[in-house]
Amino acid sequence: MTIAFSPNWQHAVVTGGAGFVGSHLCTELLASGVDVTCVDDLSTGRLGNIAALLDRPGFTVLRADVTEGIPVERPPDLVLHLASPASPADYLRLPLHTMDTGSLGTRHALELAHASGARFLLASTSEVYGDPQQNPQNERYWGHVNPVGPRSVYDEAKRFGEALTTAHADTKGTDTAIVRLFNTYGPRMRGHDGRAVPTFVRQALAGEPLTVTGDGRQTRSLCYVDDTVRGVLAAATQGMRGPVNIGNPGEITMLDLARLVIDLTGSDSEIRFVERPTDDPASRCPDITLAHDKLGWEPRVTPVEGLRRTIAWFRAETGSTAAPPPR
Numbered sequence: 633m634t635i636a637f638s639p640n641w642q643h644a645v646v647t648g649g650a651g652f653v654g655s656h657l658c659t660e661l662l663a664s665g666v667d668v669t670c671v672d673d674l675s676t677g678r679l680g681n682i683a684a685l686l687d688r689p690g691f692t693v694l695r696a697d698v699t700e701g702i703p704v705e706r707p708p709d710l711v712l713h714l715a716s717p718a719s720p721a722d723y724l725r726l727p728l729h730t731m732d733t734g735s736l737g738t739r740h741a742l743e744l745a746h747a748s749g750a751r752f753l754l755a756s757t758s759e760v761y762g763d764p765q766q767n768p769q770n771e772r773y774w775g776h777v778n779p780v781g782p783r784s785v786y787d788e789a790k791r792f793g794e795a796l797t798t799a800h801a802d803t804k805g806t807d808t809a810i811v812r813l814f815n816t817y818g819p820r821m822r823g824h825d826g827r828a829v830p831t832f833v834r835q836a837l838a839g840e841p842l843t844v845t846g847d848g849r850q851t852r853s854l855c856y857v858d859d860t861v862r863g864v865l866a867a868a869t870q871g872m873r874g875p876v877n878i879g880n881p882g883e884i885t886m887l888d889l890a891r892l893v894i895d896l897t898g899s900d901s902e903i904r905f906v907e908r909p910t911d912d913p914a915s916r917c918p919d920i921t922l923a924h925d926k927l928g929w930e931p932r933v934t935p936v937e938g939l940r941r942t943i944a945w946f947r948a949e950t951g952s953t954a955a956p957p958p959r
């Protein structure tokens with residue numbers, strides 16, 4: 633993947649850079665000649681995600697918790713703020729950390745950007761729409777969130793982060809952007825992070841039953857990580873404030889996704905229906921008209937191609953010997 637940037641960024645700070653999406657962003661920025669400081673406390677990320685970058689000139693890792701401050705020495709001209717637990721398994725395990733990261737951590741990232749005169753980008757989420765009452769969701773929809781439900785620690789932290797980012801731009805003139813990422817998948821996800829794609833792929837490669845929640849008719853829209861990274865960098869490049877949806881509008885039911893993973897892995901796993909979590913949204917689908925019109929962005933990688941690449945990575949990681957199906 634090669635991305636053309638219009639600004640002449642010299643140094644980017646990527647908070648959460650050792651995570652799934654953040655590590656792909658670090659890789660892409662470095663490949664484009666931008667120095668990168670990855671700031672991460674490794675609460676849900678892994679050094680392994682950035683192992684290939686550690687010896688690269690221009691790449692620095694700072695192990696720090698953004699809730700306590702972001703002590704980078706060299707001022708950046710771009711701050712991509714991704715630090716936050718993101719999978720339900722992680723934020724339910726780390727509820728207060730998630731809220732502190734979305735509030736205090738976002739405040740520190742904004743202060744860094746403001747003090748450095750840098751462009752700031754908040755990685756927000758489709759979870760700000762909660763269990764939406766309109767489908768697809770455009771950026772003008774305010775959402776349907778249970779503020780005291782189990783998912784609220786994440787949803788409300790991100791909503792607060794959006795409000796804080798907006799207030800910073802309005803009162804201090806900080807150059808900000810907000811992207812609302814929808815479900816993203818790809819290499820470097822953790823098999824046990826609880827999200828559907830890595831869970832199904834791990835289970836299929838191990839020959840275990842694929843656990844589909846509820847009746848499996850709930851839908852998600854899945855965006856391959858290369859497409860998400862292109863969207864994030866397009867939003868950072870353009871002067872737009874957003875919020876802007878970045879996601880793949882192709883909806884798929886969880887049952888169909890499980891069947892597709894079984895098919896693509898050549899697994900003989902069965903499907904097992906299990907209880908659906910509280911407040912699990914029935915549907916999630918981005919309206920990407922704004923991203924298309926203002927950023928010239930749309931996803932390119934088909935679900936079959938993206939899943940093939942993801943499965944190949946998981947196979948290499950786990951050393952699975954399950955035979956790939958004939959193509």
Ligand code: NAD
Nearest residue numbers: 648650651652653673674675676677697698715716718816
């Ligand atoms: P991830 O858990 O793989 O990455 C998050 C990273 O942030 C990890 O490396 C973690 O160690 C780090 N982190 C967490 N709290 C921190 C703190 N207080 N200080 C420093 N580092 C901290 O998750 P991801 O899927 O890569 O998500 C990255 C960002 O994108 C998150 O902000 C998430 O909300 C957003 N997002 C992701 C998706 C998706 O589908 N992956 C969808 C919507 C939004």
